[in-house]
Amino acid sequence: MKRNQLSIKTIVAIGIGAAVFVILGRFASIPTGVPNTNFDTSYGFLALMAIIFGPVAGGLIGLIGHALKDAIFYGTPWWSWVVVSGIVGFLIGLAAKKINIESGVFTVKKIILFNVVQIIVQAIGWFVIAPTLDVLIYAEPANKVYLQGAVAGGLNMVTVAVLGTLLLSIYAKSRSQSGSLTKDV
Amino acid sequence: MFNERISMANERILLFNERIQKATIIRRIFMKKPVIQFENYSFQYRSQTAPTLHEINLTIHDGEKVLIVGPSGSGKSTLGHCLNGLVPFSYKGQVSGSLKISGEDAMDLDIFTLSKKVGTVLQDPDGQFIGLTVAEDIAFALENDCAPQKQMFKRIAEVSKMVEMEEYLDSSLHHLSGGQKQRVSLAGVMVDDVEILLFDEPLANLDPATGKYAIELIDRIQRETNKTVVIIEHRLEDVLHCPVDRIIVVDDGRIIGDMTPDELLASPLLEQCSVREPLYVKAAKYAGCKITPDMQPAHPDTFRIDSCKAQLADWFTNVNPPQPRAKTEVVLEVKDITFGYKPGQRTIHDVSFSIEKGEMVSIVGKNGASKSTLSKLICGFEKPSSGRIYYRGQDISGDTIKERAARIGMVMQNPNQMISKQMIYDEVALGLVIRGVPENEIKERVLKTLKICGLYPFRNWPISALSFGQKKRVTIASILVLEPEVLILDEPTAGQDFRHYTEIMEFLVELNRHGVTIIMITHDMHLMLEYTPRAIVMASGRKIADDTAVHVLADATIIKQANLKETSLFELAERAGFGEPKEFVRRFIAYDRGVRQKWQ
Amino acid sequence: MAVEMLSYIERQSPVHRLTGVTKMICFMIWSSIAMLTYDTRVLIFLFLLSMGVFIVSKVKLKEVAFVLLFILFFLLINNLAIYVFSPQEGVAIYGTSHVLVDIDGGRYSLTLEQLFYQMNVTLKYFTVIPAAILFIVTTNPSEFAASLNRIGVSYRISYAVALALRYIPDIQRDFRTIALSQQARGIDMSRKEKLPKRIKNAASIIIPLILSSLDKIEIISNAMELRGFGKNKKRTWYRARPFQKIDIVTIILFVLILVVSLYITFHDGDRFYNPF
Ligand SMILES: Nc1ncnc2c1ncn2[C@@H]1O[C@H](COP(=O)(O)OP(=O)(O)OP(=O)(O)O)[C@@H](O)[C@H]1O
Numbered sequence A: 001m002k003r004n005q006l007s008i009k010t011i012v013a014i015g016i017g018a019a020v021f022v023i024l025g026r027f028a029s030i031p032t033g034v035p036n037t038n039f040d041t042s043y044g045f046l047a048l049m050a051i052i053f054g055p056v057a058g059g060l061i062g063l064i065g066h067a068l069k070d071a072i073f074y075g076t077p078w079w080s081w082v083v084v085s086g087i088v089g090f091l092i093g094l095a096a097k098k099i100n101i102e103s104g105v106f107t108v109k110k111i112i113l114f115n116v117v118q119i120i121v122q123a124i125g126w127f128v129i130a131p132t133l134d135v136l137i138y139a140e141p142a143n144k145v146y147l148q149g150a151v152a153g154g155l156n157m158v159t160v161a162v163l164g165t166l167l168l169s170i171y172a173k174s175r176s177q178s179g180s181l182t183k184d185v
Numbered sequence B: 001m002f003n004e005r006i007s008m009a010n011e012r013i014l015l016f017n018e019r020i021q022k023a024t025i026i027r028r029i030f031m032k033k034p035v036i037q038f039e040n041y042s043f044q045y046r047s048q049t050a051p052t053l054h055e056i057n058l059t060i061h062d063g064e065k066v067l068i069v070g071p072s073g074s075g076k077s078t079l080g081h082c083l084n085g086l087v088p089f090s091y092k093g094q095v096s097g098s099l100k101i102s103g104e105d106a107m108d109l110d111i112f113t114l115s116k117k118v119g120t121v122l123q124d125p126d127g128q129f130i131g132l133t134v135a136e137d138i139a140f141a142l143e144n145d146c147a148p149q150k151q152m153f154k155r156i157a158e159v160s161k162m163v164e165m166e167e168y169l170d171s172s173l174h175h176l177s178g179g180q181k182q183r184v185s186l187a188g189v190m191v192d193d194v195e196i197l198l199f200d201e202p203l204a205n206l207d208p209a210t211g212k213y214a215i216e217l218i219d220r221i222q223r224e225t226n227k228t229v230v231i232i233e234h235r236l237e238d239v240l241h242c243p244v245d246r247i248i249v250v251d252d253g254r255i256i257g258d259m260t261p262d263e264l265l266a267s268p269l270l271e272q273c274s275v276r277e278p279l280y281v282k283a284a285k286y287a288g289c290k291i292t293p294d295m296q297p298a299h300p301d302t303f304r305i306d307s308c309k310a311q312l313a314d315w316f317t318n319v320n321p322p323q324p325r326a327k328t329e330v331v332l333e334v335k336d337i338t339f340g341y342k343p344g345q346r347t348i349h350d351v352s353f354s355i356e357k358g359e360m361v362s363i364v365g366k367n368g369a370s371k372s373t374l375s376k377l378i379c380g381f382e383k384p385s386s387g388r389i390y391y392r393g394q395d396i397s398g399d400t401i402k403e404r405a406a407r408i409g410m411v412m413q414n415p416n417q418m419i420s421k422q423m424i425y426d427e428v429a430l431g432l433v434i435r436g437v438p439e440n441e442i443k444e445r446v447l448k449t450l451k452i453c454g455l456y457p458f459r460n461w462p463i464s465a466l467s468f469g470q471k472k473r474v475t476i477a478s479i480l481v482l483e484p485e486v487l488i489l490d491e492p493t494a495g496q497d498f499r500h501y502t503e504i505m506e507f508l509v510e511l512n513r514h515g516v517t518i519i520m521i522t523h524d525m526h527l528m529l530e531y532t533p534r535a536i537v538m539a540s541g542r543k544i545a546d547d548t549a550v551h552v553l554a555d556a557t558i559i560k561q562a563n564l565k566e567t568s569l570f571e572l573a574e575r576a577g578f579g580e581p582k583e584f585v586r587r588f589i590a591y592d593r594g595v596r597q598k599w600q
Numbered sequence C: 001m002a003v004e005m006l007s008y009i010e011r012q013s014p015v016h017r018l019t020g021v022t023k024m025i026c027f028m029i030w031s032s033i034a035m036l037t038y039d040t041r042v043l044i045f046l047f048l049l050s051m052g053v054f055i056v057s058k059v060k061l062k063e064v065a066f067v068l069l070f071i072l073f074f075l076l077i078n079n080l081a082i083y084v085f086s087p088q089e090g091v092a093i094y095g096t097s098h099v100l101v102d103i104d105g106g107r108y109s110l111t112l113e114q115l116f117y118q119m120n121v122t123l124k125y126f127t128v129i130p131a132a133i134l135f136i137v138t139t140n141p142s143e144f145a146a147s148l149n150r151i152g153v154s155y156r157i158s159y160a161v162a163l164a165l166r167y168i169p170d171i172q173r174d175f176r177t178i179a180l181s182q183q184a185r186g187i188d189m190s191r192k193e194k195l196p197k198r199i200k201n202a203a204s205i206i207i208p209l210i211l212s213s214l215d216k217i218e219i220i221s222n223a224m225e226l227r228g229f230g231k232n233k234k235r236t237w238y239r240a241r242p243f244q245k246i247d248i249v250t251i252i253l254f255v256l257i258l259v260v261s262l263y264i265t266f267h268d269g270d271r272f273y274n275p276f
């Protein structure tokens, strides 16, 4: 097998990850109280998957998951935002090696690193790329799309900071370390 | 009438003997080549401190049919994973010793080469299926082999015919019953011309008649294709419905027995490692008969009981019959319930029944008969389209799930859908924590329940490191600990070994004695007879019988309609010439329970 | 929680008979045109054409009505938002200002240009949506993966898409079952709870769902490995369908539409059609 090919596990992670992204995005958005603004929990999940399975998986889960979600529930993918979900997943995934979650240790230093990365990445994605694409593709008014981007981006940052960090620490804990399980009677 | 049946049985014995002899002769000719050879093989999962498999020495020959039995968590699935390459390719850990598959060292093979040699049907029902439809799922291995489409169509047609699924090729996998799913997974490994077929608990979720069919199917395919077959299964008696060459007994990661079925059943080995013996053998042992291999105890038809008829009769008259239960008030009443998952479709038709406080009732019936659906309706997971549900005379149709859950606890069929924590202790404690029980009381109750469910040694483990049967027990524990007034268990004993089965069931009986009402959905006919005096029988969404368990199993039409099976005790009783096989069964159960209560 | 979603609808129609590859290419051409153009003439033409194809496909309006309603609602909100944020966008684009309703001569005065611009925005959605819906409901999901592979996406990624489609209903069912079994343990899911509590409750479903999905990944990749996935550089597809004449004709037709539309749109160096 060539090294640069995706492993079966990564492929399955992309497929199942995209399916979970769809379901979370559709059913597990928590209304903030302000109309039409939700904490979209699927981005917390996306961050987790990107850190576990790396940038390619992160990017594709965002891309495929978002495109499918829009397609099957809303009739048509909103391409500008689909692309950004992919970019966000990919860029967060670049921190995967540094964080090395499989080791089972998720220290404060790593938590800070993770959050710095996710905030920068999402700022680029939601504050800059998404609205710019909206203007380019759909020729929508700039101030409207930039505000939309700012609100969605801000909420996503909070969601990832809370849920993403929580999920990662749970995941790290569930990685039992080598030679740690003994039956104690 | 009786004589007629006996002579029929005798004829069957002759036929069966002939078949065994033929099979043995054929195998003797071909049995030269060993295909699986374990030598001093040990394996330790990376996260464990002790090996899971110790010093395995085992040879399996070409065309042999071998059964592996042993307690839950003893390492059977792990052994299977060594054969198909998941150990060490997917499950990492330390291997020592050697394993040769058709002469080649498994270490030198990659998982793809291995997958051409060993076809596996996995234990976990989730994720078994990959394709969207039946045909695609069966075709999966061929697609990966780059088979041209024409050839695929032809091969799928052949294989699906072999498992009798040719009419379902375009069905979505969600819409199949448990038995049909089993056939698809069999077909999926059959398309590849593998040498070895490995089944990890193929019967766990099948109804008795379908289970019997599955075993016959495996047997037929093996005879037709002369493949080597390895079956891992707790339901020993059900597998022995068709002849098996050898049985391997695994306990605590070691092979403690490797012999023919006749030899094994004559030995005390099964009892020692808590694997359930076939009931007819058990009855004969209780009666004080000495079982020897040449009595051919492997099948009730071949079992030569002439020498112990007298002892059986003696025992029969001396055992005390069980006491009937007194009537109490109704606790749960289901009235004219109708329900469908989709508008316009009907899954349940006008079902009514009532259950008294302190009863223990079974719900039995075919795969897909809507047993699990019924339990979901009672707990409020689904809303009936018409009909009412009463709890102690009060209409609870409008109550929320949470309100109902305060009195009615349910253990679902699939453990993966209930588990929400990572650690075993936390999972079992969850319900108590939500209810705000003080911490020291939580600890006490959780540890007690973990002991009952045989999970105490693992209390600090993550759930991901458990075997399938152990996971199921975690979910049972997490509901038991809440001490509900009514308890619904959906197939509590699927995938459990006999010891844990007994421990869980005896604990339920204990709860029952304190007034807890217990409803059990099960495919295990003996469990039904043994623990639940009453049985509700479902077929295609309708209630077709509501009677004592013994009567249900004495009615041939119900058995046929609901895919049930009478136990081998009936057969034994008939062959021993007892006029009242039902009474024999009842007395056996009473006696057996008495014996097992002493284990604890 | 029986939420409806779009899925394959089996019918006998010329649209269904096209291979997935054809439909995919046509859909991509279609959405590129709709994305690039703001030319009202092109948009109207595309819209009418998509209506025609919809009728040919024998898909009933009733079957996709729930999505359409949702989209109409969304478009309404979106139009309002555009007006609120940029009531003179049309004036900026078309360079003239025909005031219809004068509101103190201020920002929010309604102009013909703005109306025309917003009509175009809406029209843009109206051209894409029927096409997208048709693509989803007339393409067999099994064949879809094969199609992706055929147009050059690696088979591994194509298969990831197939898995996603395969598992969406499963995950949805799991989501529901987990929610129910959590409630049965005593967690209150009612909407009346306060925000922090609601987040906590949501977590009690999401976390098990995610963890069980991670387990699923493990089990499924084992099962796929055991059946030889990823062994070769290529793989064949049981559901793949060969190209027919009608496929080639359709693709040529769509390429023509693409070229003509782009020519009409851009020949004057501006993607907007300016009637003013
Ligand atoms: N992935 C794993 N990581 C660590 N330990 C494991 C893993 N899988 C299984 N084990 C341990 O290995 C032992 C044997 O497990 P195995 O699944 O082989 O049992 P089994 O005999 O098949 O049981 P069952 O009848 O319940 O399926 C168990 O005690 C389990 O804790």
Ligand SMILES: Nc1ncnc2c1ncn2[C@@H]1O[C@H](COP(=O)(O)OP(=O)(O)OP(=O)(O)O)[C@@H](O)[C@H]1O
Pocket (backbone or CB within 6 Å): B174, B175, B176, B177, B178, B205, B207, B341, B347, B365, B366, B367, B368, B369, B370, B371, B372, B373, B374, B413, C173
């Ligand atoms: N969530 C669901 N959505 C739609 N149909 C379902 C759902 N769950 C079950 N069904 C269908 O309802 C019928 C009854 O299923 P149910 O699970 O109640 O059967 P069962 O008697 O428990 O079978 P088994 O013995 O195999 O567990 C089946 O035909 C099944 O396909």
Ligand SMILES: [Mg+2]
Pocket (backbone or CB within 6 Å): B076, B077, B078, B123, B200, B467, B468, B469
């Ligand atoms: Mg096992």
Ligand SMILES: [Mg+2]
Pocket (backbone or CB within 6 Å): B371, B372, B373, B413, B490
């Ligand atoms: Mg069931």
